[in-house]
Amino acid sequence: MNKPDHLVQMLGIEYPIIQGPMLGVTSPDMVAAIANAGGLGSLPVGGLSPHKTASLIRETKSKTAQPFAVNLFAHELTEVDSDSFEKMQDFLERIQAQHRIPFERKKITDLKFYHHTDQIDVLLAEHIPVVSFTFGVIQPAAIEQLKRNGSVLIGTATSVKEARLLEEAGIDMIVAQGYEAGGHRGTFLDDEGLPQVGLMSLLLLVVDAVSIPVLAAGGIADERAVRAAFVLGAWGVQIGSLFIACHESLASEGYKEAVLASQETSTALTQAFSGRWARGIKNSFMRQIEESGLKIPYYTFQNSLTAPLRAYGQQNNVTDLVSMWAGQSASYAQRGSATEIFKKLVEKLQHHGQLDF
Ligand SMILES: Cc1cc2nc3c(=O)[nH]c(=O)nc-3n(C[C@H](O)[C@H](O)[C@H](O)COP(=O)(O)O)c2cc1C
Incomplete structure (x- = not known):
């Protein structure tokens, strides 16, 4: 059996195409549309509360009876030094004043973050068939519980070393996330830079x-790129940016x-919005932080500090205040429904005989 054929059997889907989880962009409607069209929709819940996680899963289930993936953030929670935290607040206060956005100073102790282990009970109770994650390896107990409950596990790697670590940890599949990809880098081994x-x-x-x-991720923008990924040995593809401009x-x-108006040079990697490296369309907030020379508090602190500004934007x-995560091939994104965009891609692949396994 060839690889894509094997993959669709393992995931219980029709086509070896995964809609990449995109926190802040992917809605339950998007996930359900892809699932109903025969792909694997992915619902992003990274960092959300167990309650919000459950309600998004139930909403998605009310729109599709097909399997879909739920996506977690697997990082460990870190501490922040108060000096960089306060200096960043001074900076953000000035930026918000320029836009007449009210500023509320935060205390480090006010901030509450969820760890992925807080969400595992919800995933077990909801019998999620596919659990994907980024920013690390989920805890061994979570791996064991989810696998016992029948979930297929998909981790994200940006290097060979990370991929090997995921395999050794008992993860079932790996998303190889290229440098072109939109959104956060899944990188989790600091010693590699x-x-x-x-x-x-x-x-x-x-x-x-x-x-x-x-699974190949990064710059997969049309059927030619899907075919190229299969030629290079991928079992399937994970596509994000193509769906950013869809109705859902x-x-x-x-x-x-x-x-839609972006070019191959429109995006850059930045830590400005969240404290983690992510690829997005360049804007003045990214430039202002770079020019400030400030030390950016690490994820999740910076993410919380910029939340009011991003929400306002x-x-x-x-758009100068919004984290516009997008990949280097994002100009191939299309208007229309997620179903139409997905079906068009499948039809073009079928036309080339690429999905006749
Ligand atoms: C707006 C946006 C948000 C993203 N959020 C997540 C996320 O929550 N979890 C995750 O594993 N990957 C996330 N990604 C990565 C995508 O799932 C996917 O791997 C990536 O978009 C593939 O590259 P492409 O954008 O060139 O298609 C995000 C990407 C974008 C563009």
């Missing part, structure tokens, strides 16, 4: 290094327009 490996290299190297299924997307209109369509 930030891996900046493009998908063409990463995919080949990871496929040769591990013996579990590998939660992106603001300005963000969608910026994505999203609600008022001020």
Whole structure:
């Protein structure tokens, strides 16, 4: 049996195409649309409360009877030094004043973060068939419980070393996330620095290094890129940016327009919004933080500090304040429903005989 055929059997889907989880962009409607069209929809719940996690899962289930993935953030919670935390607040107060956004100073102790282990009971109770994650390896107890409960586990790697670690931990599949990909880097091994490996290299190297299924992510924007990933040994593909401008997307209109008008050079990696490296369309907030020379508090603190500013930007369509996560091929994103975009991709692949396994 060939790899994509094997993958669809393992995941209980029709086509070896995964809609990438995109926190802040992916809605239950998007996940359900892809699931109903025969792909694997992925519901992002990274960092959300168990209550919110359960309600998003139930909402998605009310829209599809097909399997879908739920996506977690697997990082460990860190501490922050108060000096960089306070200096960043001074900086954000000035930026918010420029936009007349009320500023409320936060205390470190006010901030409450959820760890992925807080969400595992919900995933077990809801019998989630596929659990994917990024930013690390989920805890051994969570791996054991989820596997016993019948979940297929998918981890994210940005280097060969990370891929090997995921395989050794008993994870079932690996998303090889190339440097082109939109959104946060899944990187979790600090000793390597930030891996900046493009998908063409990463995919080949990871496929040769591990013996579990590998899914290609980063710059997969049309059927030619899907075919290329299969040629390089991928079992399936994970696609994000292509869906940012669809009807079911939660992106603001300005963000969608910026994505559609983007070029291959429009995006950059930044820590400005969240404290973790992520690829997004360049804007003035990213530039202002860089120019400030400030030490950016690590994820999740910076993410919390910029939350009011990002929410304002999203609600008022001020794209200079929004984290417009997008990949290097984001200009291929399309308007229309997620179903139409997905079906068009499948039809083009079928036309080339690529899905006749
Ligand atoms: C807006 C946005 C948000 C994302 N959020 C997540 C997330 O919550 N969890 C995750 O594992 N990956 C996340 N990603 C990565 C995608 O799932 C996917 O791997 C990536 O978009 C693939 O590259 P592409 O954008 O070039 O298609 C995000 C990507 C984008 C563009």
